[in-house]
Amino acid sequence: MHIIRLLTLIALAVMLTAGSAWAKEYRIGVLYWSSNIPGQVAMSRGLEAEANKINAQATAKNRPTVKLVIRTAGDGANGIENQIRQMKELIRAKVDLLIVQPTDNAALAEPLRLANQAGIKVVAYDQYISGGTLAAYRTSDNYQAGYLDGEYIAAKFPKTKELRVVLVEYPHVSSTVERVNGFLEALEQAGQKYRVLKSYTAVEPVGGTKAGACILKDFPARGSIDVVFTVNDGGGLAVVDKLAKAGRNEIMVATIDGDPASVKNIREGRLTVIDSAQFCGPLGAEALKAGYALLNNEKAPYHALVPVFPITKETLKQYPGWMGPIPPAFTKPWKSPVPQWRGVMRVVKP
Incomplete structure (x- = not known):
């Protein structure tokens, strides 16, 4: 009788733990480039609209939701320096995933390698990052x-x-x-x-x-x-x-x-x-779709063009x-x- 009770309690604990993990919230660091280039603003709107869509569907199906931790670099040389700092900051914050619209192909190589070392997957969109390893890349053709x-x-x-x-x-x-x-x-x-x-x-x-x-x-x-x-x-x-x-x-x-x-x-x-x-909105959305699939250990193409x-x-x-x-x-x-x-x-x- 005691053994049956013990097994029941263990099974219940496993179910509760699995349920908690299944309904978790992923913290996704999002690094935008500019708030002055209208096309890039439209990309951010598409990405954020996709986050709302994912959360609505996830809540209905008891799947993980997402919380976006957003940073915007700004234009010019200052923007490049800002984004390097912002990416390192989000790595230290131990976000679950990074989605980056790079201000410069080469400048983010060091923080990308830091993300790799920390085990944080990085999805780049709109631009590529030279150096380090990306988990996925989405851009327009x-x-x-x-x-x-x-x-x-x-x-x-x-x-x-x-x-x-x-x-x-x-x-x-x-x-x-x-x-x-x-x-x-x-x-x-x-x-x-x-x-x-x-x-x-x-x-x-x-x-x-x-x-x-x-x-x-x-x-x-x-x-x-x-x-x-x-x-x-x-x-x-x-x-x-x-x-x-x-x-x-x-x-x-x-x-x-x-x-x-x-x-x-x-x-x-x-x-x-x-x-x-x-198609700026769909491009931003595709970046988040790829990231969400990777977080759930689902298959996502490495490099795809909108x-x-x-x-x-x-x-x-x-x-x-x-x-x-x-x-x-x-x-x-x-x-x-x-x-x-x-x-x-x-x-x-x-």
Whole structure:
């Protein structure tokens, strides 16, 4: 009788312990880059909306919930230093998982290695971290974004014309480097001649305003530039404003992100002719989905790319906005080596 009672008590204790563990709350450290770049703000909104969705479903099914411990780095060199400090702070706080939108590919290598040593899994999104080991990586298909811009621009000019191109880039993070590579390779694969006149650096409004002023100073003659390619709307919108106010509407601008102000520029015929838009909300959500799966010892692809959408005057009606949903496939109304656009997440590494 005593043995039966003892076994019953042990079974009850095991059940209570299992139930407590099953209904636990995961503390997830979330490191955002900027609160000034609208696309990044939309990514954070998507991530936080997914947290609410996970918690609602988890509560109903007695699964673990999540609590986000959020830090925002800020822009520029100070932002990079802030994020290094913030990541180390969250490692010391022993969060269950880190989700990071890196301000710089190389700068976070040391704190990533510290997280590895502490046994804290790290999911990066939007940008990669060079050095250390990531548990998962989610980003927009940045090469595709640049490529869509390049193939659309190539379709607008005769192959015999050598395009005079100005780049507004940002060589410090992987996403923007991939966008430039995609843009230039699309021109080359289309057989479009081009010459890069000069490159400038900008990914946010202050830098974009400065780059726009420099472009006007360096190339004051109307007709001296055919195309300006900007790696994002964060800096690119300010470039467009500067050029438009100077009356340089002969320039075609190709950009990336899908900021509503840039979409308006396309609609109104104000310099910008294509904007390869990120699905910012779904990107943030996918980062958290991956992290939650890893915390529950479930399978999540290591590296996956969220598709981007080519907004042009021909496709405006099909674009749903940053928060999605991702629209169905369609045939591009311009010449392309890949005639159909398909909005599916692409797994690069399982």
